[in-house]
Amino acid sequence: MSNPSNLKYTASHEWVKVEADGTISVGITQHAQELLGDMVFVEAPEIGRALKAKEESAVVESVKAAADVYAPVSGTVTAANGDLDASPESINSDPYGAWIFKMKPDNAADVAALLDVAAYQAVVDSEAH
Amino acid sequence: MTTLKQTPLNAAHRAMGAKMVDFGGWDMPVNYGSQIDEHHQVRKDCGMFDVCHMRVVDAKGAGVRAFLRYLLANNADKITIPGKALYSAMLRPNGGVIDDLIIYFMTEQWFRIVVNAGTADKDIAWMKEQAATHAPGLTITSRDDLAMVAIQGPNARAKVWQVLPQTKAATENLVNFQAADCGEYFVARTGYTGEDGFEVMLPKTKVEEFWYALNKAGVPPIGLGARDTLRLEAGMNLYGQDMDESVGPLESGLAWTVDLKSERDFIGKAALLANPPTKKLAGLVLLDRGVLRGHQKVVTQHGDGEITSGTFSPTLEKSIALARIPNAVQVGDTVQVEIRDKLLNAKVVKYPFARNGKGLI
Structure with missing residues (x-):
């Protein structure tokens, strides 16, 4: 599965989608879900929580391990994907559809400064060596 | 970076699409696809595991039974039918668990022992040290020429007979925890999943061919990830996690394997009698x-405890654990587990959690 070119990425393997209303959706990448394996539990951040960039925000747990999801930019949490409570495995089957939480960024420019698909692919490739 | 040890099936794992991980210094397959699918595959049908990293040890000579009777916490005298196996802890004089292992009684001159990978070298050193004092005529041989594959699940035995028809006559009447020596193939009705099946020991030179033949017969490979969820559901301890040299067998859920009532002396017995445990292993x-x-951390009204192994149970679709908690906590009690600064509720249960294809909770 290739990484969509319309998304932004972080070096810690989150993807970011800019929505029409200016909020962003955050999920974990194909590479991250593959490393973690079968997902069994997702703990989303509380709505209204103010996050700093790179702060631990959500936790995803596979059978194997728990992993932190980091806030890609500073901002405020506006929504959590309740569907993942019942079907956390959709992160495995559809990593770019299964958003974990949404946030309103403090500065839109922070989002624009995140990695594009080519830069993210370079991060993944460098980890493989 | 140190070089990881490889089993003779390393290339086969890679060819079958395994994700490889460092498991105690061994380059081993953690899964080949979905770990949960692999788990269900074993509970419902069958799968095969590379357990070549475990070590086979042969103890031979006159007096081998008497030596094992003293070396191990469980009583070697319990096994008198040829091929019969016994699970036991091997203890330090202070009662700490050196390893848990399986011994097979073959003849009064030969017992076969299977030990864990990570502890094999210290186990063998300890056995030789004890033998030098108590049974100098014995030979303790690490069978580095042997490989081992576990085939587990309700259909596992039939698949092995399909691939090794020459072993069927000698193995079809084996009871649980009994093995047959079939020349090059040593076939034991044992395992680490809570399902029926065999563990087959065979020459290293033949194991790759055996692995592919099983696969062709419809037995998929299963990684260490599912091996861990299967054994935990089955309520089986993992050495290094649920017990080690810092704890005794009585606080590790192994009282059923320790014989304190008979006259028999064994290494660690005096320490166990002198120090009754204040904690026990319980299911959560x-x-x-x-x-x-x-x-x-596990918080109870009788004091704190600690989870030794925890996971998500694919059979129960709930999270389960083994935990070392104060003796006074009873089955049915609710305790709290500290997870990321929150206290979550867990129920104390009698384990195993699942065996023979079914949830037991």
Whole structure:
């Protein structure tokens, strides 16, 4: 599965989608879900929580391990994907559809400064060596 | 970076699409696809595991039974039918668990022992040291020429007979925990999953061919990830996690394997009698949402405990754990587990959690 070119990425393997209303959706990448394996539990951040960039925000747990999801930019949490409570495995089957939480960024420019698909692919490739 | 040890099936794992991980210094397959699918595959049908990293040890000579009677916490005298196996802890004089292992009684001159990978070298050193004092005529041989594959699940034995028809006559009447020596193939009705099946020991030079033949017969490979969820559901301890040299067998859920009532002396017995345990191993099922993991703190009204192994149970679709908790906590009690600064509720249960294809909770 290739990484969509319309998304932004972080070096810690989150993807970011800019929505029409200016909020962003955050999920974990194909590479991250593959490393973690079968997902069994997702703990989303509380709505209204103010996050700093790179702060631990959500936790995803596979059978194997728990992993932190980091806030890609500073901002405020506006929504959590309740569907993942019942079907956390959709992160495995559809990593770019299964958003974990949404946030309103403090500065839109922070989002624009995140990695594009080519830069993210370079991060993944460098980890493989 | 140190070089990881490889089993003779390393190339086969890679060819079958395994994700490889460092498992105690061994380059081993953690899964080949979905770990949960692999788990269900074993409970419902069958699968095969590379357990070549485990070590086969042969103890031979006159007096081998008497030596094992003294070396091990369980009583070697319990096994008198040829091929019969016994699970036991091997203890330090202070009662700490050196390893848990399986011994097979073959003849009064030969017992076969299977030990864990990570402890094999220290186990053999300890056995030789004890033999030098108590049974100098014995030979203790590490069978580095042997490989081992576990085939587990309700259909596992039939698949092995399909691939090794020459072993069927000698193995079809084996009871649980009994083995047959079929020349090059040593076939034991044992395992680490809570399902029926065999563990087959065979020459290293033949194991790759055996592995591919099983696969062709419809037995998929299963990784260490599913091996861990299967054994935990089955309520089986993992050495290094649920017990080690810092704890005794009585606080590790192994009282059923320790014989303190008979006259027999064994290494560690005096220490166990002198220090009755204040904690025990118990099963937990998480009532709130989340996943129990090793080392999480367990808060009870009788004092704190700690999870030794925790995971998500694919059979129960709940999180389960083994935890070392104060003796006074009873089955049915609710305790709290600290997960990321929150206290979540868990129920104390009698384990195993699942065996023979079914959840037991």
